[in-house]
Every structure is written in C-alpha cells, then in structure tokens.
Amino acid sequence: MMEIFLTWLINTSLVTSVVALLILFIKYIFKEKLGARWHYSIWSLLLIRMSIPFAPEAPFSLFNLYNHFSNIMINNDVHKNEILQKQMINDNQVNELIKISGDYFLSVNKTIFSSPVGIKFLIWIVGVLIVMLSMVIYNSYFYNKLRDKEYILEGDSVKLVENCSYRMQINRKIKIAQTNKLKSPVLFGVVNPTLIFPRSILAELRYEELQHIIFHELAHYKRKDIIVNWIITILQIVHWFNPIIWYAFYRMRHDREVACDAYVLSYLEPHEYRKYGLTIIKMLENTALPSSVPQIAGFSSNKSHIKNRISMIASFKEELGLIRIKKLIIFTLLACIILTNGTGMSRTGMAMEFNTNLENVVYEDLEEYFKGYEGSFVLLDENDDRYYIYNRLKSKKPMSPCSTFKIVISLIGLENGILKDENTELKWNGNEYPIQPWNKDHTLASAIRYSVNWYFENVIQAIGEKAMKDKIELIDYGNNDISGGMTKFWIQSSLKISPIEQVNMLKEIYNNEIPFDRKNIDTVKNVLRISKSKDSILSGKTGTGAVNNKAINGWFIGYIEKDGSVYFFAVNIEGENEANGVNARRIALSILKDKGLY
Incomplete structure (x- = not known):
C-alpha cells in the first residue's frame, strides 16, 4: 500500500507541476487579455487536479502528448488473439507439460520502514509533520492575538457592515469586532465569520475608506476564500517536497487579492474606483498581512505587488456578456484537457512512464x-x-x-x-x-x-x-x-x-x-x-x-x-x-x- 500511495503521490505531483507550469505559461502569454478574476479562476483547475485521486481518461487530454511522443514509432494496436483464447489449456495440462522442480524461496520479514519504500514514506511523513508543526505554531501565535477581541454590537461600523452586506447580496449576518493586537483588518472563521479591525483603523479611517475595506473583506467571504485557504494549506502540506507547487500557490494568493479587488469594483460606481485604489495603497503601505494563516483572509499581498493591483484598478472595466461567454468556453476547454488523463494512465495508476x-x-x-x-x-x-x-x-x-x-x-x-x-x-x-x-x-x-x-x-x-x-x-x-x-x-x-x-x-x-x-x-x-x-x-x-x-x-x-x-x-x-x-x-x-x- 505504501508503494501504491507513494507512486500516486509522486505522479500526482509531477502531473500537477505540469498543470501549474501550463497555467503560468497561459497567464504570461495572455497577461493583458485576461481579466483579473479569470487570472485567479484558472488556478481552480490546479486545485481540482490535485484534489481528485483519479481522473478519467480522454483522447483530448493534455497528457496524451506523452503517449503520442512515446509511441511515435510503435504499433500501438492491441490485438486480441482469438486463437490463443480458444486454445488455452487448463492447469493440469500445463503441469503435465514438463516435469521440473518447484520454485523455492524464503519470505522477507519487513516492518513498515524496513524497505527503501518505507524509508521514503518515513521521509515524507517527517516532512509533513515539520510543515504542519511550523504552521500550527505560527497559527497558534496568531490566534492568541485574537483572544481579547471585543465584539461591536451597535454603532456606525455595524450599520456599515450591514449596508455593505446588503449591497453584496450576503444574507448571513457578519459579526464585527476590534482588537489592539492586529495591524490589519481580517475576515476570521468559516463557521462564524467575523470582521476583526484594529482599534486604530476604526478610529482613523474615514467613512468611505472604511466602506472600501469592509467591501474587500466581504468579497473574501462571498468568494469562499477562507475555505480555499484551507484546501491550499492541506495540499501544500501533502506536497511539501515540490517547489513548483509552493510557487504556484504563492502566485495564486496574489492573484486572489487582485481578483478580490475586481469583485469589489463590480459593486462600485466608476467614479469610486480611484478612491478604492487609494484606500488599498494606504492599507498595503502600512499593514501587510501574512498569507500562511488559513483561517483568515485579508490584505495579504506584498508591497511589491501593489503596482499590479493598482494597474488593474486603474484599467478596470466591466466585461460584456459576449466576452464572458468566450472566456467561459475557453475555461471549459482548458478544464477538459487538464482534468483528464491520457489513454492508459488510469489503468495502472502510473501517470507517466519514462x-x-x-x-x-x-x-x-x-x-x-x-x-x-x-x-x-x-x-x-x-x-x-x-x-x-x-x-x-x-x-x-x-x-x-x-x-x-x-x-x-x-x-x-x-x-x-x-x-x-x-x-x-x-x-x-x-x-x-x-x-x-x-x-x-x-x-x-x-x-x-x-x-x-x-x-x-x-x-x-x-x-x-x-x-x-x-x-x-x-x-x-x-x-x-x-x-x-x-x-x-x-x-x-x-x-x-x-x-x-x-x-x-x-x-x-x-x-x-x-x-x-x-x-x-x-x-x-x-x-x-x-x-x-x-x-x-x-x-x-x-x-x-x-x-x-x-x-x-x-x-x-x-x-x-x-x-x-x-x-x-x-x-x-x-x-x-x-x-x-x-x-x-x-x-x-x-x-x-x-x-x-x-
């Protein structure tokens, strides 16, 4: 079972590395022609591919390219030999065919970690535990900061959250709290989502700036970004040994923030775009939130990505219906070639052969x-x-x-x-x-x-x-x-x-x-x-x-x-x-x- 699991894990990691590199290539080639939300949505194909244990075989799969090149000079037809099927003889006849000695062997007694496969599995387990432990320690440190949070039950900020929720068609009541331990506002929790603000920000920001921040955090809730955070964290732990996956998730997190900005802009009037951009700059210059806490969503972009976000905001335009349909068709076709296996890959669990x-x-x-x-x-x-x-x-x-x-x-x-x-x-x-x-x-x-x-x-x-x-x-x-x-x-x-x-x-x-x-x-x-x-x-x-x-x-x-x-x-x-x-x-x-x- 260990060998089967490790084979599946390595092959899945190889396949998803190919998918990640393909996505990065597509994003680079069509950088200016794709909208911010499309740039982020395409990463969902990577998450799906990594999450499914097996993919269906299809003649249009990306991974048929391997079969094509490997079989370029091979007659790949499978011949069902009917003569052999009819002539098959029973075990007794085979045993009478020749009189030879039996097969003599001794059993090898192995524990789970006594073979090379077991050692590899142990290394993987140790890596998983180290990554998990580091994340648990960091997240525990962060959660301790939220213990003294104080819920705000009434006032202008509560009314503003309710108004923004109404405009974004969020029916659930989103709680709001404040604390002295944070420097950046966050959306915390999946079961009981809460907007947590630093007291200083609530005191210093103007009404319109506070509205922009609330819109941004509610956009994370509407787009289920905290749930996606947990999926990314789990997959990153499982594939801790793959630097391509780590880089892909790094890029995905930054694309998420740009997509979140675009989502907010779709609820604002054009004359509000510039003011929203100024609010984002103000927040990112003073409060950069780490992206390794799966339970929260907030302003997690590095300052080096401010330019990309502001550029998107400055050039933002609502897409026409025809453009959306075209992008949906392209996304569907891309999903078909990425989320399927090449012919023959699923039969043995061997994703690639070299x-x-x-x-x-x-x-x-x-x-x-x-x-x-x-x-x-x-x-x-x-x-x-x-x-x-x-x-x-x-x-x-x-x-x-x-x-x-x-x-x-x-x-x-x-x-x-x-x-x-x-x-x-x-x-x-x-x-x-x-x-x-x-x-x-x-x-x-x-x-x-x-x-x-x-x-x-x-x-x-x-x-x-x-x-x-x-x-x-x-x-x-x-x-x-x-x-x-x-x-x-x-x-x-x-x-x-x-x-x-x-x-x-x-x-x-x-x-x-x-x-x-x-x-x-x-x-x-x-x-x-x-x-x-x-x-x-x-x-x-x-x-x-x-x-x-x-x-x-x-x-x-x-x-x-x-x-x-x-x-x-x-x-x-x-x-x-x-x-x-x-x-x-x-x-x-x-x-x-x-x-x-x-």
Whole structure:
C-alpha cells in the first residue's frame, strides 16, 4: 500500500507541476487579455487536479502528448488473439507439460520502514509533520492575538457592515469586532465569520475608506476564500517536497487579492474606483498581512505587488456578456484537457512512464491468462526482431528480480573466478533451512535448480560489493542499485528491473553481447536449461518475492530455441498472495503452448 500511495503521490505531483507550469505559461502569454478574476479562476483547475485521486481518461487530454511522443514509432494496436483464447489449456495440462522442480524461496520479514519504500514514506511523513508543526505554531501565535477581541454590537461600523452586506447580496449576518493586537483588518472563521479591525483603523479611517475595506473583506467571504485557504494549506502540506507547487500557490494568493479587488469594483460606481485604489495603497503601505494563516483572509499581498493591483484598478472595466461567454468556453476547454488523463494512465495508476521506447511492437490482449493477478507478458521473437507485449505500462514497471537475479550472480561468479564451472561445489554450513533440498552441499547446477539462497549469498560475499556494483553497471542491469545490503538487495529490496529489461538482458546474454567470457556464458546457458521436447528447448528461471509470508511478486523468465529461432520471454505477476514463480511459470507456459512455441 505504501508503494501504491507513494507512486500516486509522486505522479500526482509531477502531473500537477505540469498543470501549474501550463497555467503560468497561459497567464504570461495572455497577461493583458485576461481579466483579473479569470487570472485567479484558472488556478481552480490546479486545485481540482490535485484534489481528485483519479481522473478519467480522454483522447483530448493534455497528457496524451506523452503517449503520442512515446509511441511515435510503435504499433500501438492491441490485438486480441482469438486463437490463443480458444486454445488455452487448463492447469493440469500445463503441469503435465514438463516435469521440473518447484520454485523455492524464503519470505522477507519487513516492518513498515524496513524497505527503501518505507524509508521514503518515513521521509515524507517527517516532512509533513515539520510543515504542519511550523504552521500550527505560527497559527497558534496568531490566534492568541485574537483572544481579547471585543465584539461591536451597535454603532456606525455595524450599520456599515450591514449596508455593505446588503449591497453584496450576503444574507448571513457578519459579526464585527476590534482588537489592539492586529495591524490589519481580517475576515476570521468559516463557521462564524467575523470582521476583526484594529482599534486604530476604526478610529482613523474615514467613512468611505472604511466602506472600501469592509467591501474587500466581504468579497473574501462571498468568494469562499477562507475555505480555499484551507484546501491550499492541506495540499501544500501533502506536497511539501515540490517547489513548483509552493510557487504556484504563492502566485495564486496574489492573484486572489487582485481578483478580490475586481469583485469589489463590480459593486462600485466608476467614479469610486480611484478612491478604492487609494484606500488599498494606504492599507498595503502600512499593514501587510501574512498569507500562511488559513483561517483568515485579508490584505495579504506584498508591497511589491501593489503596482499590479493598482494597474488593474486603474484599467478596470466591466466585461460584456459576449466576452464572458468566450472566456467561459475557453475555461471549459482548458478544464477538459487538464482534468483528464491520457489513454492508459488510469489503468495502472502510473501517470507517466519514462522507459526507453521499443520499435516493432505488437500489443496483445492476454488478460484471460492472468486472472487473479496484475501481470505482464513480454516475448521477443529474435527472428523478426518483434516484441509481443501484454500490459504495456506494467511491462515497463521496475520490480525486484528476486531469484531471477541468480543468473547474473552465476555469470559474475564465473567471470571473477569464484566459480569454475557448473560443477563448482560449495559446502553447506549446517544451518537448517525450512526448504529441505537446501540442507546439503550444492553445485552451481543444483543451486540454480533448487534456487538455493545460501549458495548465491556466499558467491556474492566472495565477489565483494565493489566488484558486484562494477559488473552490474557494466551490463546495465535494471536500476543498478545494490544499496539494499549485499545479500538482500535482489530480494524485494533496492535492485529493480522491468519485464522488458529482463527480456533484453536475456537476449544480450544468449548472443554473447555482454563483455563476459563466452565459456562462462555457455556455462550459465547449460544450467538454465529446463527441458527439451521433440523440436524445442526451454531454458529459464523462476523467482518469487515474498513479504511477511505472502508471495506478492512472481517471475518466470527464459527463452525457447525452436527450429533455428530463439524466443525470449518474461512473465511477472503481482498479487496479495500466491503471486509466485510457479504461477508465473504456469501462465508463461500456457501462453507459449498456445502460441505453438513449446
């Protein structure tokens, strides 16, 4: 669940960063042609996009641009292979297909913070708590200032608030109070909104100036700006790590004040605009209110933004109905392309993919084979250099290789002279394992067959961390990350590789395209051989990732040599349990059998 949440969070942050940059670009290009309220309203699309957990897919989405460029050279059609659907054989037939050993593995016991994902989640939590704590401390300090506020129950200021409320068509009674602790008037609270004035301002301002300020604060109430403040605060806490989001909200707050001014001007007569502008200048020159208190709304612009606000006030004109309709149409179209996902994004929760593109691909519908699992199938027909893929996005998703990585351990062990050949025997250390075939001496061949963890852990230790890292980077295996511990990085830990990468790695090994001695590669080919039928040879390796005694990540990778051609394949399955190498192998063999390859 943590990995799913973090994937969603990062992808949402990336997507909304794109949305924020697009909005800033549109605002810059059409700066003079958009009204103040439109400049602010467009930010609502960012808030909506950040607030919804999932967005519908649409062909007109902005994020289809990624799919377009990533698939420019790819045949993106999904072929439903009816022949395969009709020829699917049952589990018993698959099990009778070949007699090979089972998939042997041990469970990794993990606490919530014992994995790289858990550590990332912990960092995010710590960041959330720090940002929340700083906001709580600052807001508590501000709220303490309001404890001695004194409600005003009658007088000219009360009548003025009532009159302004009437003019702005606000039916709710807005309370008014005064205090010595504030320097700027604010609108406080959502449930019981109250206008709070500094005593000095109530005493010094003229009637018309006070009216302008009340209009401004009531405009915040009418526009629900305090509620928006809370939404911004929550989203900013969740995305505390994203500077683009912080900057976008900074700009949004300033646009809000300009929009609020425009809203007030719509209730004033043209000859009152200049006087309203002078009141705003007077307030901002002496009382600049911080914008990090979500419970209030007031004069929160910095002095550097006075010019923008005054410029808007000086040039303000009521929009004609036709212009409003045009802007509404543009806003609706923009909402459609921003608030939707590109085709295929919602199916996996992966908002964006950055893997290397492939040429000459056929996408197949093999869903029937993967019932009960989230899985992918990749087949490379070397003869015509064509990939056959089920589940495009998951085929690119990096996963822990688990015991399939023992292929690479074997290669490096042979290359570094730790292993001589397939008959190199290592002595069992006497530790009793729950898997009985592990409790004896093993050769490389038998260790591959029974997936003996202790054998390969010994080989890794003999190789050493530096040599292991150098060799992995030399062949560019997945993400090349062995930071998860020398004997554990390949078991539900730091090392990750996608099904497509697995297939490409097998191809490079088979064709001697990696800088390893050919004799060592041939040795590994021999130990990977599983079975032989009348016209084909099957080679491969299973792998299972089990966490807290539940198999959640199953692999079967390998290749088939048939009639002078070679077919490389990889199947990966994920699930809450029973997603193991045996079931991955069963699925792979079903597909390969129905394709007539074995």
